[in-house]
Amino acid sequence: MFNARLGVTVAFLLSLACAAACRDNVPVSTATPGSSSQNTSVANDPPSRLSAGQILEVTHTANAGEIEQAKLAQTKSSDARVNKLATMMIADHTTADNAGAELARTEGLTLLDSTTSSGIKTDGGQILADLTAKSGAAFDKAYVDAQVKEHTAVLGIVDNQLIPDAKDAQVRALMQTIRSKVAEHLVHAQKVQSELSQ
Numbered sequence: 779m780f781n782a783r784l785g786v787t788v789a790f791l792l793s794l795a796c797a798a799a800c801r802d803n804v805p806v807s808t809a810t811p812g813s814s815s816q817n818t819s820v821a822n823d824p825p826s827r828l829s830a831g832q833i834l835e836v837t838h839t840a841n842a843g844e845i846e847q848a849k850l851a852q853t854k855s856s857d858a859r860v861n862k863l864a865t866m867m868i869a870d871h872t873t874a875d876n877a878g879a880e881l882a883r884t885e886g887l888t889l890l891d892s893t894t895s896s897g898i899k900t901d902g903g904q905i906l907a908d909l910t911a912k913s914g915a916a917f918d919k920a921y922v923d924a925q926v927k928e929h930t931a932v933l934g935i936v937d938n939q940l941i942p943d944a945k946d947a948q949v950r951a952l953m954q955t956i957r958s959k960v961a962e963h964l965v966h967a968q969k970v971q972s973e974l975s976q
Contacts (some may be wrong), residue, residue: 798830828892828943835889836898836940837956840932841875843902844925850909851921859970860918863925866966870959877955881948894935902928919974925967933960 828836844867851864882889905924912920936957944950 828893828939830885830890830944830946830949831882831887831890831948832895833940833944833953834882834887835891836895836935837878837897837953838875838889839898839902840928841878843898843906844871844928845875846907847902847909847921847924850906851917854909854913854917855921857918857974859973860921861921863966863970864888867925867963870963874956874959877952879892881952884947894939898932898935901931901940915974922967922971922974926964926971929960929964929967933957933964936960 790863848864848871851860852868855861855864881887882914907926909917909920909924936953940953941950941957
């Protein structure tokens with residue numbers, strides 16, 4: 779009888795903890811004494827929908843990171859192919875960033891952080907730090923590899939999150955324009971990556 783009551787009490791407390799975690803987006807341990815720890819987190823669920831302001835912040839963060847890395851490439855690389863890639867990145871990402879800023883202004887949108895934009899910013903900062911420490915052919919390879927990796931990741935974010943979440947027609951149209959440029963950059967970066975490996 780005592781064990782049955784204890785079981786019901788434990789189940790009730792776990793359900794309260796899970797409900798609080800879902801509300802607060804906090805991981806909850808479902809481990810019991812003597813068992814291996816197993817965490818269940820809301821972070822494993824599909825990401826929540828982004829607002830128009832959050833979508834524009836994601837693209838702004840990605841654009842800013844790409845521009846910063848490309849400017850570094852222009853100062854550190856003597857390879858014409860890498861410099862051409864960097865020049866294209868600066869031009870296209872500046873254009874995209876300006877378009878996003880103008881859209882935010884005309885639509886009265888405030889750019890807002892999200893876990894997606896924060897993740898892009900963290901990853902971009904780490905890549906920039908890694909690139910800063912390199913030089914010569916090692917820098918060229920690392921920069922181009924980073925462009926392939928980042929553009930692959932951003933393309934996935936645009937396809938799976940930004941376009942589906944864009945309910946505003948103007949924001950959606952911008953995301954579709956950005957998608958075509960990201961895909962174009964990926965193809966170009968992959969071409970340079972292949973050439974550098976020969």
